[in-house]
Amino acid sequence: MADNHRLGVLAGDGIGPEIVPAAVQVLDAAVAAAGGAPIEWVPLPVGAEAIATHGSALPPVTLETLGQLDGWLLGPHDSAAYPQEHRARLNPSGFLRKHFDLFANIRPAKAFEGTPALVPGLDLVVVRENTEGFYADRSTYRGTGEYMPTADVAIAMGIFTRPAIERIARQAFELAMRRRKHLTIVHKANVLRLTTGFFRDICRELAAGYPEVRVDDFHIDAMTVHLVRHGADFDVLVTENMFGDILSDLAGELAGSLGIAPSVNASHEHAMAQAAHGSAPDIAGRDLANPTAMIASGAMLLDWLGDDLSKRAADLVERGLRVTVSRGVRTADLGGRAGTAEFAGAVAAAVGELT
CATH class of the missing domain: 3.40.718.10 (Isopropylmalate Dehydrogenase)
Structure with missing residues (x-):
């Protein structure tokens, strides 16, 4: 990348603090392998942690900063578990989609060869209109x-x-x-x-x-x-x-599991990478979550950025994921035994081998 990109990191709730860092690790490896300048990651508060520290699941500082960035990674949120006064408001994902007019929700579904799809x-790819329809x-x-x-x-x-x-x-x-x-x-x-x-x-x-x-x-x-x-x-x-x-x-x-279902929410100016699944609080903190969807969502964000090096890095992430799964390194939902961190490390290593 001729100029390094500034991208937001919003870990979210539940398994978010596990799968979002996994995506950051793999994206950093891919950008380095592609010969690009390092991404400048900008951590921002969101979700239950932000309620505790800022009194809001989506504080003004987060919104203001996101408006100055090219895009961001958003982890899942568990808004159903927020205090009542916060549950009555738009959840962070819905608010961000509406606030930034992220009108296109692009959701691929692609089976991994050799997995029980x-x-x-x-x-295929589902292209979902993201701003109106039957969503109140x-x-x-x-x-x-x-x-x-x-x-x-x-x-x-x-x-x-x-x-x-x-x-x-x-x-x-x-x-x-x-x-x-x-x-x-x-x-x-x-x-x-x-x-x-x-x-x-x-x-x-x-x-x-x-x-x-x-x-x-x-x-x-x-x-x-x-x-x-x-x-x-x-x-x-x-x-x-x-x-x-x-x-x-x-x-x-x-295709095999919601754990491999990525998405990006985009306008012409901003993009938000977000796994299609939820926060899975029942397995949070146990190193069990499949980070594939979040990693692949990050690859979609790199591709959306549009410059040649970003696109090359996105392709490396996609290939690294498929190489890793083909080697039998899989999380439990795909029939394997790898934990979140082990799987992310294996993908990052595979990305480095592809150049």
Whole structure:
């Protein structure tokens, strides 16, 4: 890297303080192997620790500093365990996505060769619109898209706008052009005609600008069946917020484990690397967590940075992960016995061997 990047480190809760340092270790090894200047890591408070030290799960100093950085690693949070007054607010992840308009949530699902994947050969990416749809915490400028007009009635709004749909569709088409040139639109237009039908139709409109991409579409309920039965046939899936969240978790498990499911949340200015899984408080501090998803999310962040050396480092991370797993160094969820630290060290060593 001609100029070293400044990236934030937000460890989070539960297994976060184990898997985020594991990702930092591997990314540092990859950048060094690629011949780049060291990353300047900027640790920032978030989650339960930040509540204890700053009185907020996402203190102003964290938000202000993140705005000055290229991107950051965000560990999982356990907001359900926060004190009541903090549980009533947006969780850190949702707030950051909304505050920085991180409109594209890119979630790959790729099986590791030789592991017990439910769908061997699975290699797809879910492109999830991240700012509106049926997610109440992101679908309004102020307040939320959920409300109760009476004690016996609860209402949730789904928001769909042309600008948001067009920008996520372009992201999906551009990604498909770099992959196998196959895009699948997921919707529920047979029932939600004015909303998800709108989403489907706008994606179809933009397809005219990408004649090389084969485009098909499926209802969300049918799509879950297709993923289970022949998920390896799909390439890039584009869909609204809630459908994308559900499909990407399903795809991650079909690939072998949610522990290997990475993601990046991005705008044109900022990107947040975040594993798709949760904080797993039941195994926190026991050196049992699979750091693959967090490491691979970090690789996605490097790739998003866009310069040649960052992209080279991202490729080294991906290759290092696959070499390590192929050697039989695996965490328990993939049928192995390696702990978090052992696995991260093995990946970092493999990255160094690849140059």
